[in-house]
Amino acid sequence: MTTIRVPATSANLGPGFDSIGIALELYLTLTIAEPRATWFIEHEMGVDVPSDEHNLIIKTALALIPDLTPHHLIMKSAIPLARGLGSSSSAIIAGIELANQLGKLDLTQYDELQIAVRLEGHPDNVAPAIYGGFVTATYDEVEADAISAPFPAARALTYIPDTELLTSASRAILPEKIPLRAAVTTSSSANVLVAAVLRGDLETAGRMMERDQFHEVYREKLVPHLEQIREKARAVGACGTYLSGAGPTVISMVPVDEADEILGELQQLPLTGQWLNLAIAPAGLLIEA
Ligand code: HSE
Secondary structure: OEEEEEEEEEEOOOOOOOOEEEEEEEEEEEEEEEEOOOOEEEOOOOOOOOOOOOOHHHHHHHHHOOOOOOEEEEEEEOOOOOOOOOHHHHHHHHHHHHHHHHOOOOOOHHHHHHHHHHHHOOHHHHHHHHHOOEEEEEEOOOOEEEEEEOOOOOEEEEEEOOOOOOHHHHHHOOOOOOOHHHHHHHHHHHHHHHHHHHOOOHHHHHHHHOOOOOOHHHHHHHOOHHHHHHHHHHHOOOOEEEEOOOOOOEEEEEOHHHHHHHHHHHOOOOOOOEEEEEEEOOOOOEEEO
């Protein structure tokens, strides 16, 4: 049986709004079992996630090949829904790969990126799940391009609130226009962030992660724990803290050898969600035969 494995993603990293993301070692796996008369996807995600052809994975595969032979599928996912960790991206990419495998489409990573961005909308969300590591990406509504590079040794201390935040709600709060000065400061910080990552300079990259004025300043009111975590994280030695994707998850990037100690400190905050200590996934989409 073939198994498709897709990592979670964390987009933006502060000033890299809609253009920078990383893959995280938290996975969705999809096993393709036997053909059957109708589609059935076995999972443990509750009744809100469809088990038939209305499931996002199958819908995506059928968008590529409408007469694809139905199969029994088994999905396991550790990626929480609507938390800013790319759960829809992982499902869409699993669906594209499902069509690729069953329909023998022979898609390249570039092809999969074009399809995924058209379906999901945000290259920073989907590209890291395909390529892995640290990804810079762009989409001009016609073509998407992405470049992946290794991320410096680090751990992503990840706070996942108990409540969902839909990307649509988190985008609706953003203004149409922002002041030129804010755009210049933010895009130049994003540039330095990329250069710092390529040089393996986690400390500078982390400082740049906190210089966003494209989106976090507007989203803060939806995610009051962002400032709370950032303040504490700075005090206990984190390199940088940012809102993961459209939120509500918040990530503090920390040196590997200090991760356990910093996590212990952050867990003292009066917050009710879940903390994870994650590695950056060097690989994206993988097929295990
Ligand atoms: N860059 C996107 C955003 C990612 O922040 O809205 C979420 O899809």
